[in-house]
Amino acid sequence: MSFKSLGLSEPLLKAISKKGYTTPSPIQEKAIPLVMDGRDVLASAQTGTGKTAGFTLPLLHYLSENPKEKFRPIRALILTPTRELAAQVHESVRDYSEFLDIRSTVIFGGVNQKPQAAAIRRGVDILVATPGRLLDLHNQNLLSLKRVEVFILDEADRMLDMGFLRDIERVMNAMPAKRQNLMFSATFSKDIKKLAKGILNNPVQVEATPENTTVEAISQKVYRVAKAKKPDLLIKLISEGKWKQVLVFNRTKHGANKLTKKLISSGISAAAIHGNKSQGARTKALAGFKNGSVKVLVATDIAARGLDIPLLPHVVNFELPNISEDYVHRIGRTGRAGANGKAISLVSADETTFLRDIEKLIGEKIEVEILEGFEPDPNASTEPIKQGQGRQGGGNRNQSRNSSSRNSGGNSGGSRSSSNRSSSSGRSSNSRRRN
Structure with missing residues (x-):
């Protein structure tokens, strides 16, 4: 199968060719047609198998084929757990949209917010963000999510693991109920599948490889x-x-x-x-x-x-x-x-x-x-080191430790069709602003 056979537009095919790609990966082959069809998707694949292009390419196709008014409200939101991943995803968005009239920007903590706010004021179609900075700017009325048509939650399992459940719910509450939702991740735990029920509307589950397997190479x-x-x-x-x-x-x-x-x-x-x-x-x-x-x-x-x-x-x-x-x-x-x-x-x-x-x-x-x-x-001694000495992946200066329960509310959104359900998922965890 070729990228052309997936139905992607010529400008996208030109950008893909420029990057040297010729054949879609299994996750791209399975996910892209479903996303282009407007379906909600729950996708799992190993790292390094092309998940980012799996949602970026069909998103860009949809936005470019359905242009809106000259003033550019945020039409698509891609939420990631870390600054590095946000920057990486935005780089992919820019590369693939090189020959399209699509504007995008990325926002995350740890840097001055003024340039980020200025970029949003000029108008962007796609916003890539980490939860903390996104909610900070939203609470300051420096951005609006009321016109979001597509919501993408990238590395969803890592989101929960880092304690972002409540932040995800706040973001969902700020968006319209009528939207397409995509969840991409390397693995899906029971908590993730539970979260998906609160976000996705009649989703199609796509799995390119068995969960928690390592790449043969x-x-x-x-x-x-x-x-x-x-x-x-x-x-x-x-x-x-x-x-x-x-x-x-x-x-x-x-x-x-x-x-x-x-x-x-x-x-x-x-x-x-x-x-x-x-x-x-x-x-x-x-x-x-x-x-x-x-x-x-x-x-x-x-x-x-x-x-x-x-x-x-x-x-x-x-x-x-x-x-x-x-x-x-x-x-x-x-x-x-x-x-x-x-x-x-x-x-x-x-x-x-x-x-x-x-x-x-x-x-x-x-x-x-x-x-x-x-x-x-x-x-x-073969006694395991204490749990408290384990994961310390990084963080922001302001780490709040508000415990979140397993039962919590929040708006959800359907596949560009109205849907109102509560989000009742996630693991009990500390809510830590690590982005």
Whole structure:
């Protein structure tokens, strides 16, 4: 199947061709016709399989084929959990709309809001946003969502995991009931499916690959090692393997900073990216990593989904995540779009339970190796590290900790047809502004 056979307009086909794409991925092949038909869609696919184009292309086709008045109200809203993902999605929107009369902009926290508000005042058709900054500008009456025709919730499972349920409900309340709704994500938990019932109207569920599976192009390996020897083992692997570009995941912000300093002191160019870094610092670190001036990017789970580095060869779990699904998202930064990639995990005794849970989730045993001089400590406890020491993916300066219950209300919207239901979904979680 070709992109042309999907019924996309010539300007879109021209933009797709310019990016070098010729054949739609499975998720694109399945989702694009449904979205173009105006259906609500619940779509699941592995990271790196083209989910963004799966909703961006049909959205641009619809908006360009159905132009509105010269004053451009926000007609489409794409909501993402992190700044990096928002920027990545907006880049795709701009690339694919190059030959269309479509305006778009992106808004997120951590930067001055004035340029963002000015762009909205000039009129935009598509707004890509993170929840915190979107609600901030909405509450200041600097933007209106009353004319939204298409609402896209990207990485919906990550949204719930980061405590954005109430923010999602507030956004839904600000939009008209008559709209098309799309939910795209790498995985769908029971909570996500419950959320979908409150947002989507008679949705079609699309699944390109089984949930929580890893891309076949990714080679996975575990190095069993004593906890104290992890930094030196990582340096050995990078240096002797002559790795040129490595994304390393650490569980905490402090740990990411500490490891970055250790790498730099060993003569390896490195930078850290996490929620305590300013947006400017995060952007600079990512740019350096992409252009090759920074060899190693050390990140917390804030980067597990928002980063798109073409042909990234190596991902290292310096520490395993205590949430098994995060392993899939982390290593999904490599092996994208069919390219080969290697995922290495440095596993100490106290991460044994995490490794077992990950293998159970992905349905396979990961190859284990022990290097001489870096053997695991036979006397170390296999007791898992405390949950509180786990996920610290990043955040904003203002983290509110309002507990949200499983039963909560909010408007929902149908497939461009009126529908009023309450949203009664989500997990109990802290509502944290991390964007």
